[in-house]
Amino acid sequence: MKVTIDGQEIDVEPGTTILQAARMIGGESVPPAMCYYSKLKGTGGKCRCCLVDVTKGSDNDPRPMPKLVASCVTGCQDGMEVASKKSERVREARNAVTEFLLINHPLDCPVCDQAGECDLQNLSFEHGKLQQRFIEDKRTFEPENIGPYIQLHMNRCIVCQRCVEVADQLTDGRVHGVLNRGDHSQISTCVSAAIDNEFSGNMIDVCPVGALTDKTFRFKSRVWFNKPFNAHRDCDKCCGKTTVWMFGNEIQRVTARKDEYHEVEEFICNTCRFDKKEVSDWVIEGPRKFEKDSVINQNNYTRKLDKVVINTEKGILEGREIDRKKISMAEIDYNEKIDGTNINSKKNG
Amino acid sequence: MGRKILLDKINVPGIKTYEVYRKEGGYASVEKALKKMTPDEVVEEVKTSGLRGRGGAGFPAGMKWSFIDKKSGKPRHLVCNADESEPGTFKDRYLMEYIPHLLIEGMITSSYALGANLSYIYIRGEYMWVYKILEKAIAEAKTAGWLGKNILGSGYDLELYVQIGGGAYICGEETALIESLEGNRGNPRIKPPFPAVQGLWQNPTVVNNVETIAAVPWIVNNSGADYAAIGIGRSTGTKLISASGNIKNQGVFEIDLGLSVYEFMNSDEYCGGMQTNRPLKALVPGGSSVPILPANLIYKTANGEDRLMTYESLSDGGFATGSMLGSGGFIVYDDRACIVRNTWNFARFYHHESCGQCTPCREGTGWLEKVLWRIENGQGREEDIDLLWSIQSKIEGNTICPLGDAASWPVAAAIRHFRDEFEYHVRFPEKIKNRDHFVAEPFEKVKHLVAKQTV
Numbered sequence: 001m002k003v004t005i006d007g008q009e010i011d012v013e014p015g016t017t018i019l020q021a022a023r024m025i026g027g028e029s030v031p032p033a034m035c036y037y038s039k040l041k042g043t044g045g046k047c048r049c050c051l052v053d054v055t056k057g058s059d060n061d062p063r064p065m066p067k068l069v070a071s072c073v074t075g076c077q078d079g080m081e082v083a084s085k086k087s088e089r090v091r092e093a094r095n096a097v098t099e100f101l102l103i104n105h106p107l108d109c110p111v112c113d114q115a116g117e118c119d120l121q122n123l124s125f126e127h128g129k130l131q132q133r134f135i136e137d138k139r140t141f142e143p144e145n146i147g148p149y150i151q152l153h154m155n156r157c158i159v160c161q162r163c164v165e166v167a168d169q170l171t172d173g174r175v176h177g178v179l180n181r182g183d184h185s186q187i188s189t190c191v192s193a194a195i196d197n198e199f200s201g202n203m204i205d206v207c208p209v210g211a212l213t214d215k216t217f218r219f220k221s222r223v224w225f226n227k228p229f230n231a232h233r234d235c236d237k238c239c240g241k242t243t244v245w246m247f248g249n250e251i252q253r254v255t256a257r258k259d260e261y262h263e264v265e266e267f268i269c270n271t272c273r274f275d276k277k278e279v280s281d282w283v284i285e286g287p288r289k290f291e292k293d294s295v296i297n298q299n300n301y302t303r304k305l306d307k308v309v310i311n312t313e314k315g316i317l318e319g320r321e322i323d324r325k326k327i328s329m330a331e332i333d334y335n336e337k338i339d340g341t342n343i344n345s346k347k348n349g
Numbered sequence: 350m351g352r353k354i355l356l357d358k359i360n361v362p363g364i365k366t367y368e369v370y371r372k373e374g375g376y377a378s379v380e381k382a383l384k385k386m387t388p389d390e391v392v393e394e395v396k397t398s399g400l401r402g403r404g405g406a407g408f409p410a411g412m413k414w415s416f417i418d419k420k421s422g423k424p425r426h427l428v429c430n431a432d433e434s435e436p437g438t439f440k441d442r443y444l445m446e447y448i449p450h451l452l453i454e455g456m457i458t459s460s461y462a463l464g465a466n467l468s469y470i471y472i473r474g475e476y477m478w479v480y481k482i483l484e485k486a487i488a489e490a491k492t493a494g495w496l497g498k499n500i501l502g503s504g505y506d507l508e509l510y511v512q513i514g515g516g517a518y519i520c521g522e523e524t525a526l527i528e529s530l531e532g533n534r535g536n537p538r539i540k541p542p543f544p545a546v547q548g549l550w551q552n553p554t555v556v557n558n559v560e561t562i563a564a565v566p567w568i569v570n571n572s573g574a575d576y577a578a579i580g581i582g583r584s585t586g587t588k589l590i591s592a593s594g595n596i597k598n599q600g601v602f603e604i605d606l607g608l609s610v611y612e613f614m615n616s617d618e619y620c621g622g623m624q625t626n627r628p629l630k631a632l633v634p635g636g637s638s639v640p641i642l643p644a645n646l647i648y649k650t651a652n653g654e655d656r657l658m659t660y661e662s663l664s665d666g667g668f669a670t671g672s673m674l675g676s677g678g679f680i681v682y683d684d685r686a687c688i689v690r691n692t693w694n695f696a697r698f699y700h701h702e703s704c705g706q707c708t709p710c711r712e713g714t715g716w717l718e719k720v721l722w723r724i725e726n727g728q729g730r731e732e733d734i735d736l737l738w739s740i741q742s743k744i745e746g747n748t749i750c751p752l753g754d755a756a757s758w759p760v761a762a763a764i765r766h767f768r769d770e771f772e773y774h775v776r777f778p779e780k781i782k783n784r785d786h787f788v789a790e791p792f793e794k795v796k797h798l799v800a801k802q803t804v
Contacts, residue, residue, distance in 0.1 A: 100713055
């Protein structure tokens with residue numbers, strides 16, 4: 001099937017969604033996604049960030065779709081034409097969703113562990129406004145302990161429900177889900193149960209914001225101060241392929257490896273994630289690369305850098321030479337008056 | 350005198366019981382359908398009747414039935430949507446409470462038409478007493494042989510159950526209802542696939558409103574053509590209207606579609622005119638989710654034609670000059686009503702009832718309510734009116750299900766038609782601090798203050 005997104009045509013298999021097709025094309029036309037997660041079934045359609053304008057339904061039925069559609073759950077049709085970033089309606093809708101997401105999300109990026117790898121930060125960088133129109137009190141939740149490894153900060157949650165899908169699909173004996181309705185919806189555990197399943201740590205990785213963070217890494221470092229390396233170990237529970245985040249020779253955090261859309265390549269177990277923090281536990285494969293505009297690249301050491309030569313001595317002395325001349329009386333005519341006229345044109349000596 | 354189809358026998362003493370209902374000719378449609386008609390013939394009759402879904406959307410019922418996937422070989426289901434929760438709408442409760450066997454008869458005939466052997470009535474949690482009435486009626490029908498195996502020796506089997514919801518408005522949305530019926534959180538599903546292809550337990554399913562299903566026995570007993578002869582154009586048959594507000598006669602009325610709004614409002618048979626003869630200020634014709642109409646657009650459309658109680662006439666001119674027939678929740682306001690407070694009240698409801706699944710509805714409905722609350726409580730700012738307009742426009746059309754639209758339309762219509770009242774609230778906060786600010790001094794009397802300030 002042929003699909004055109006923002007003027008770029010691509011052939012896709014039947015059953016491909018518009019978002020998947022856009023990701024195959026890549027670049028700026030790829031809609032942002034906060035709730036869709038290709039590795040988890042049943043995700044998508046909720047956050048409404050990925051809305052696109054279908055300007056032509058298909059070759060058989062060329063009528064445009066009246067409403068914007070969620071690209072992550074809408075299948076491609078042969079001959080379909082889609083406007084993503086090129087559509088004014090789409091941009092407006094994404095701006096609106098960003099504004100809605102930020103009205104109750106606290107702007108505590110300076111202390112949030114997700115800062116630097118937060119999808120909402122990226123979304124608001126592109127679609128956010130400088131001024132906020134929401135002047136009411138933000139909605140807040142009481143802190144809640146949901147277990148030894150995962151810190152729940154419900155105030156930051158955008159109810160994308162990815163973690164609920166992780167609980168549903170990767171763990172047995174599910175103990176958490178969504179409680180309440182509307183903007184009172186909250187991720188919580190059933191009657192103070194703790195989340196301690198062996199694969200529960202993946203909830204941290206799928207959370208697009210800082211609502212679920214790693215208790216073993218909390219406040220240890222900003223992500224851009226860490227050096228991420230691909231590493232692996234023999235694990236009988238999971239693939240054992242991870243990214244280890246190091247500060248010097250210390251492994252501060254272990255995560256699953258994520259692709260360019262911030263989705264994990266393979267889910268990992270809690271033992272790898274939380275218990276293996278010694279360098280000797282891992283075979284380090286090499287530095288992990290990130291997209292070039294990622295804040296993690298602030299500390300990039302994988303790209304080739306230009307050699308910087310700093311002539312320290314020369315730089316320091318350069319100023320001094322000028323100053324030395326200024327304070328030396330040797331070059332000054334002692335007959336020179338303050339106003340610049342000479343009493344005697346002859347130089348001293 | 351209007352024709353009665355649904356409420357014809359409502360005043361017969363003891364009609365709630367099986368014996369009286371049967372004596373009055375009840376269950377004749379089941380006999381006729383099972384003995385003399387094929388399922389497809391029943392579907393055709395409903396198609397011919399032009400019956401449109403009475404839950405609010407007004408989608409042709411026969412067409413919906415014809416979408417059901419018969420080729421899949423999967424079991425099919427009929428689900429009756431009795432989750433009536435819209436403020437101002439209380440017609441289904443009336444039917445179920447006073448003539449429960451009519452719904453059960455409709456369920457059996459409709460299930461037969463669809464080839465469904467397992468059907469449900471999903472009723473809202475607050476209607477517990479109605480649930481008990483239905484349970485009793487189903488037990489009576491089963492004892493009499495209208496439910497169970499091999500009904501009337503036709504070889505057709507049907508089991509019918511009543512399921513109580515948890516009391517959530519969102520469960521009136523058909524896919525959320527199905528999710529709830531399956532035992533999940535009542536979140537709407539993303540369509541497609543539509544329930545007619547993948548509904549309850551992934552099986553082909555039709556979800557119809559109580560009133561829609563209750564109309565089927567009459568259509569089968571008489572004919573689709575007879576039903577289509579009632580009403581005007583594509584608005585065929587009769588409709589239950591639950592009228593409330595500042596009118597003399599509040600209650601549930603059955604009208605022929607096509608009756609003029611003026612006659613419905615003012616004839617003694619129906620609303621009987623305005624309560625205490627105060628001037629009419631506004632009307633919500635189809636339940637709280639539809640746009641409010643100002644007095645000058647209630648009896649006449651924008652073209653000056655008589656406004657009729659039909660799907661088409663009430664929506665004439667789009668939302669700029671029209672509204673919707675919706676679920677038939679007819680709410681009338683006299684000149685003492687405060688439109689801002691009313692809008693806030695509706696917004697509060699939709700904020701409370703939003704399922705929270707998608708962003709614009711989850712966050713936007715709360716924002717709307719908070720801004721409206723401030724305006725109504727004398728803390729509004731000039732820019733808040735445009736802010737409200739902006740918020741509602743960003744919710745509308747961008748959500749998974751129509752609840753977002755239902756939350757945004759009343760706000761948009763209130764600002765469109767009563768903007769000066771919002772401005773009055775913002776400019777004269779000290780005057781509106783009294784919660785009954787327009788009771789003693791209707792807005793019409795103080796309207797000039799807004800105009801003076803504008804000049």
